[in-house]
Amino acid sequence: MLDKLKQLDHEWFLAINGYHSSFWDPIMIAISDRWFWIPFYALLVAFLIFRFRRQSILMFLAVALSLIAADGISSRFIKPYFARLRPCHDASLSETINIVAGCGGKFGFLSSHAANTFAIAMLFALMLPERYRYFKIFAFVWAIVISYSRVYLGVHFPGDVLGGAVLGILLGFIFGLWFRKLSVRYPYFAPRP
Template identity: 85%
Template sequence: MLENLKRLDQEWFLAINGYHSSFWDPIMIAVSDRKFWIPFYAILIAFLIYRFRRQSILMFLIIALSLAAADGISSRFIKPFFARLRPCHDSSLSESINIVAGCGGKFGFLSSHAANSFGIAMLFALILPERYRYFKIFVFIWAAVISYSRIYLGVHFPGDVLGGAILGIFLGWIFGLIFRKLVVRYSYFSV
């Protein structure tokens, strides 16, 4: 069964990675680059400070802890434990893969980009008031686009991205619950 899943993962990877164009290549490189999102993060930080004032301190703390957990668990524990080569390091795929902008580290399971972005998306889904539902939808789309870009660029299998998304959502949920408990316990502010 594990071999069938691995084969299916490779087939999906090759199908997604095979759709390349000179138009989409630079866009996917940008979407995958953390520096590209700095203006978005700056606007988000400014909005949270403006809207939630001192309460934004707790938000930033929870976001930082969630990111540290997602990135640390995916990069320092899961990747070395499973030691699954990234597609771009897999010699059996070298003839049929499109590597757009370099490869990255040796191991790919699971995607830290997916874990981090889906963790933040889930966290915002839980900590922001309901009136921000369109923003909540946007951050899940943002996480999905970043995750898709990793497959497109040839650095992750779909299973790597799915595993990262699951880890991120789980950690975002855990830290979202912690945030809510702190808010209720200390009446820090209403969500």
Template identity: 85%
Template sequence: MLENLKKLDREWFLAINGYHSPFWDPFMIAVSDRRFWIPFYALLVAFLIFRFRRQSILMFMIIALSLIAADGISSRIIKPYFARLRPCHDSSLSETINLVAGCGGKFGFLSSHAANSFGIAMLFAFLLPERYRYFKIFVFVWAALISYSRIYLGVHFPGDVLGGAFLGIVLGWIFGLLFRKLLVRYPYFSV
């Protein structure tokens, strides 16, 4: 069964990674680069401070803790434990892979990009009131785009990305619950 899943994962990877064009390559490189999103993050920080005032302090603390947990668990625990090579380090794929930019570390399961971005998306599903539902949808699309870019660039299998997304959603949910409990316990942070 595990071998069938690995085979399916490789087939999906080759199908997704095989769709390349000179137009999309630089776009996917940019989407995958954390620095590309700095203006978006700056606007988000300004919005949270302006809209939520004191509550934004608690939001930033929870977001930071969630990112530390997602990145630490994926990079320092799961990747070394499973030791699954990234597609770009897999010699059996060297003839068929479209490696657009650098490869990154040796191991790929699970994707830290996916864990971090889906963790943030899930947190915003908790942190923001219902009237921001379109923004909540946007951050999930944003997380999916970042995750897709990792497969397109040849640095992760789809299973790496799905595993990272799952970890991020679970951690976002846990830290979202923590945020709600802290708001009740410390009313100073309530809006």
């Protein structure tokens, strides 16, 4: 069973990673680069402060804690424990892989990019009032696109990003519930519906 899953993971990886073009390569590099998103993050912070004022304090705390948990668990515990090589470090794939822009660390399971972005997407899905449903959808699309870029660039298997997505959604759900509980307990910090 595990061998079949590993084979399927490799096949999906080769299919996604094999689709390259001079048009998509720089786009995927930018999407995968954390610094590329700084203007978006700055606008998001400004919007949350402007729209939610004091309520944004609790939101930022929940975001910070979920990112610390997602990044810490994925990078410091899961990657060293499973020690699964990234595709770009796997000698058996060296002749078939397209490494577009470097490789990153030695181990890839699970993807920290996926864990972090899905944690944030899930967190916003639970924190924001219902009228922000389009932003909530955008947050999940954003997480999916970033995760896809990691496979496209040859630094993660699809299983790595799926594992990261599961961890991120779980942590986003936990911190989202924590946020909701504190919002009820301390309504001063709760966002208005």
